[in-house]
Each structure stands twice: as C-alpha cells, then as structure tokens.
Amino acid sequence: MNSALPIPPASLKIDIAICTYRRPMVADTLLSLFRLEVTADLSVRLIVADNDAEPSARGIIDALRERSPFPIHYVHCPKSNISIARNACLSHSEADYLAFIDDDETAPSNWLAELLKTAQETGADAVLGPVTALYDNDTPLWMRKGDFHSTRPVWVNGEIVTGYTCNTLLRMASHAVKGRRFALSLGQSGGEDTHFFTHMHQAGGRIAYAEKALLTEPVPGNRASFTWLAKRRFRSGQTHGRLQAEHKTGLRRLPLVGVTAAKIAYSAAFTLLTAFDPVRRTRSALRTALHAGALSGIFGVREIRQYGTVETV
Structure with missing residues (x-):
C-alpha cells in the first residue's frame, strides 16, 4: 500500500458522481454502475446531481432505487450550469474518493476497481480513465477511422498536467483537491474541468492514468459532424x-x-x-x-x- 493513502483500505468510502441534464439515458449509466465489482471492504454511494430547472430526473432515480445495491443521494441543483452540479457533488461527498462519470456513459464491472487500484499504487491526487466512443454504422467512415470523439489524457513532458471529469477519481483529502471548486463562469461553455485540473496540478496535485478503467459513450447524430x-x-x-x-x-x-x-x-x-x-x-x-x-x-x-x-x- 502506498504511504500517500490517508487511511487503510478496509475503511475506504467512495462516492460516484453523475451530473445529469435532461438525459433519460442516465438510467443506463446507473444500471451499469449497479453491476460494479465492489469488495466487502469498500463502501460505495451514488450521487446524482440534476442540473435541470425542474427536477426532471427525480422520477428516473426513484424508480431505480430498489434495484440499486448502493445508496443513491439525489441533489437538485438547477440553473443549467454544469459547474453548479459538479460543485454540488464535491460539497455532498463524504467519502475518501469521489469518482465522476457522465450521464451518457456506461461502465464495465471492473471500472471502479481499476481507478482505485491506480490511485493506491501511485498515491496520485487524481486518476483519469479512457472513454471510448461508440459510433453508429451510418457515421461517416472518416470519423470512425479517426475516432475523434474518444477521450484520452494528454501528456506534456512525460506527465499529465490537466484532466477531464468524464472518467476520473479524486482523492478528497489531497491538499490540491480539498476545497477546490469548478468555475461557474465556465459552466455554460465547458472547459470547467480543464480549468479545475490545470489549477489542481499547478497546486502540486499529481494526475495518474488508469488505462484499464474504460468507459464507453455513444455518439449521437447531432455530434457526428x-x-x-x-x-x-x-x-x-x-x-x-x-x-x-x-x-x-x-x-x-x-x-x-x-x-x-x-x-x-x-x-x-x-x-x-x-x-x-x-x-x-x-x-x-x-x-x-x-x-x-x-x-x-x-x-x-x-x-x-x-x-x-x-x-x-
């Protein structure tokens, strides 16, 4: 066990955050999380932050509660600003680690285990995983061959200096993470995650990569251009x-x-x-x-x- 870990593994608590905005497919995301491989020494909770003006996702979440092996904490945080939703997840998290997954992604059963394994082995303040795009058969061939929608970290001089929230794990006790929030001014444009991780890295936070912590994300027609x-x-x-x-x-x-x-x-x-x-x-x-x-x-x-x-x- 890496000495950088603040607590022994037998008492680890992990929250998984899903920010959602008018996407019924969040149900598929949650169903995939229900199948996660979780050992008895871990405590997992799901946080769903609904960013719609009305609590439009509440019915979906409530309908899935009985099927969930994990507690689900629903937070209504309106104003259609993704930073508000992400910050709500940070504020409501009571765990040692907080993972983020998007509301149009699905996870294999080993996803969380792979993120946590890398976090423990490296002692990093944040761990990123890859996201593979799933294209329809009618998507242009050049787009499928170029795989322009998948997400991987970018290395600069051998290290990762920024990140993203579509597949990440944060060590909440880290001095570079604790108290940090996403910029509200970027909540309608995007880039709030780049801003967050860049400043986290500049504050001394280290970012690791868990290659096997793979998520998948379908590419809808309006994005295939x-x-x-x-x-x-x-x-x-x-x-x-x-x-x-x-x-x-x-x-x-x-x-x-x-x-x-x-x-x-x-x-x-x-x-x-x-x-x-x-x-x-x-x-x-x-x-x-x-x-x-x-x-x-x-x-x-x-x-x-x-x-x-x-x-x-």
Whole structure:
C-alpha cells in the first residue's frame, strides 16, 4: 500500500458522481454502475446531481432505487450550469474518493476497481480513465477511422498536467483537491474541468492514468459532424489560451500570441497538404480550430456558450 493513502483500505468510502441534464439515458449509466465489482471492504454511494430547472430526473432515480445495491443521494441543483452540479457533488461527498462519470456513459464491472487500484499504487491526487466512443454504422467512415470523439489524457513532458471529469477519481483529502471548486463562469461553455485540473496540478496535485478503467459513450447524430467537432475544439482552445495568458498582461502576451499564430499557420498549411486524406485532413483542421480558439482565449474572448445563461465567478 502506498504511504500517500490517508487511511487503510478496509475503511475506504467512495462516492460516484453523475451530473445529469435532461438525459433519460442516465438510467443506463446507473444500471451499469449497479453491476460494479465492489469488495466487502469498500463502501460505495451514488450521487446524482440534476442540473435541470425542474427536477426532471427525480422520477428516473426513484424508480431505480430498489434495484440499486448502493445508496443513491439525489441533489437538485438547477440553473443549467454544469459547474453548479459538479460543485454540488464535491460539497455532498463524504467519502475518501469521489469518482465522476457522465450521464451518457456506461461502465464495465471492473471500472471502479481499476481507478482505485491506480490511485493506491501511485498515491496520485487524481486518476483519469479512457472513454471510448461508440459510433453508429451510418457515421461517416472518416470519423470512425479517426475516432475523434474518444477521450484520452494528454501528456506534456512525460506527465499529465490537466484532466477531464468524464472518467476520473479524486482523492478528497489531497491538499490540491480539498476545497477546490469548478468555475461557474465556465459552466455554460465547458472547459470547467480543464480549468479545475490545470489549477489542481499547478497546486502540486499529481494526475495518474488508469488505462484499464474504460468507459464507453455513444455518439449521437447531432455530434457526428465536423462542425460539432470544430466548435468543441475551438472552445477547448479558448480555455487553454485563457489559462496560458492568466498571469501575463500587456506586452508579456506577445510571445504567446506569436507562437499560437505560428501554430495556426502550420496546422492550416498541413490541412491543405493532406486534403486527399480525410482522416489526416480532419485532424489537422481540428488542430487549426484548437489553436484559433487558443488565440481568442489569449485575447480574453469569452468562451462559446453551449447552454444556459452565464454565471459570474
């Protein structure tokens, strides 16, 4: 057992958070969690944070309570701001570890065990797992071959410096996690998870990767398009650019602007050079969108809204 663990494994408590917003498929997520392999030395509880203005998920949750092997704690946190829902999960968690899973994902029986195994072996403050996209047969071939919707962490100089909440485990006693919250100003645009994990890492938090803690997520028709992918990459770039420029003002931003502009030019040129290869062309075009978003973020342009009204930090 790694000495970084604050308590012995026999008394571990784990909460699993599911933030939901008008998605009936949250029932499939919960049903998959009911089948988790959990040893007798673990105590598991499910937290469902309903982010709709009305408690629209309550009926689904109540109907599943009798089938659940774990207690379910339902929290209604309206205002259509995902950061409010995520923060509610953090505030209501009473466990040693808090896991996040999205309301359109499903977990295999070993998912939680793999996250916890990596947390114990590494003593990391957060553990990320992969998410594999499931495409319909009528999804364009280039999209399926390029697998543009799956989620994996990005390493920088051999370490993971930011993360995501679609598949993660947080050690709640960590000094880099305790008291930390998701930015309300990013709750309608997205990027709140990037902001959270970037600052957690900057505070000394370590992020590990559990390759076998795999979740799956179907890709609906409205997301199976280049336009959706490009908008998402642009928005991700905006958050990245804003974080890069966070402690730089005035002329100190000029080198950052120059480097980002050069990246835009390079990726745009590569998009033209790979015009006859749909996968490589799309990958390059999406990188162009990412860097363009980063440039707008450096200049302080507000992130693209995805839903709801913007909250103040």
